[in-house]
Amino acid sequence: MATLKAVRGTRDLLPPETALWNRIEAAARRVFARYNFGEIRTPIFEDTGLFARGVGEETDIVSKEMFTWEDRARAASEKPQSLTLRPENTAGVVRAYIEHKLGESGQLQKLYYIGPQFRRERPQKGRYRQFWQIGAEVIGPPSSGSESPLRDAEVLEMLATLLDEMGIAGWTLELNSVGSAADRARYNDTLRAALAPVVGKMCVDCQRRAVTNPLRVLDCKVPEDQPIIATLPVIADSLDDDSKNHFAAVKAALDAAGVTYHLNPRLVRGLDYYTRTTFEFTHGGLGAQNAILGGGRYDGLSEAIGGPKAPGIGFAMGLDRLVLTLQAAEADQSSAPPTVAKLDAYVAPLGEGLNAAALQLARELRRAGLSVELGDGSFRLKKSFEAADRTARKIVILGEDELASGILTVKDFATGTQTKVPRGELAEILKS
């Protein structure tokens, strides 16, 4: 029978690598707490319409990359429904914001999430069909200050801090403004006019987008189209004074905080909900998939999915890519494989008749806060010592004599010394 494997573009994350994932997630949770963010967990699948309306029909994500299925009605009371595995989490967070009327508190909502997302992309290094994001959104009614450029600058400053605390060095912040909805409409007209004489030479996707949503022509990856794209007008020239002033204030606050950035007038991002500030952090060590995170402002998203006015800004970082970046940095620093932290103790019962007593001893030690591996009485002593030396700093031997006397034999692998320890003092001795 053919063996079953993880589906293309998905993978298993195994220890010890998962320890690195946990470290990154813990650093994120720590930083989010300092900046007053609370965690939100939204469902992994949503009504397809949420992404079509939120992310945009003409985006690559919605038009090509979603895992969508028709969910049949199971009872007369249910209707069939088109469902989609979430390709990103911003639309889900804004849906939850609307559904739970979070705006009615009048307060700015600062929400973060950590979880898997799904896109049917062509898998390659750093690009998977199931991948993880750590993201955050700052959203609220305009009266909560949600439109303020200070919010944009604070999010970007937090990201610089977060990447530093995760140990990611050498990132670049690419920054742009895509303006208000009105600016974008003007820019789309400008693009349409600029594309008219040349679009016949471009790919079929671009020919369609030039009519439906010209901005999305800028996402085209077809190499032959790039020289034409390089000649198209930039969005900065279509911004009105309000948008220019907003962007200037974001940059001034970043300058004051000492966060360096690189202006990239071609950064429009592949999701339709963006307005004004857009950004990506890139890292040279990642090859083609060099964006470790992306985000921006989405002042009209709530209205686009039927909610009240609720300007917001947020980002999502690719956890898979953060891990790759840190692994590459570690590999540069030393050729030795990363050392795995050893457990406090290994309990070795001498004979199967002592297994139950060994479980009881291990329970005592674990309850005292120690990390303990439990051997098996069927192992010969040599095998127990080898297994213990691989996993733990010390071995505790439990034979009939030890059980009867309450005096246990402990060997410390680092010093090679063997000592007799009364059971009542064992946890303390193992801790030291």
Ligand code: HAM
């Ligand atoms: P995005 O740029 O589509 O934005 O994704 C954010 C990050 O997720 C990317 O920079 C990348 O690190 C990671 N990522 C995306 N696709 C893949 C993939 N196939 N494999 C591995 N990593 C991937 C968003 O998702 C927006 N929701 C961000 C946002 C939040 N904007 C405002 N708030």
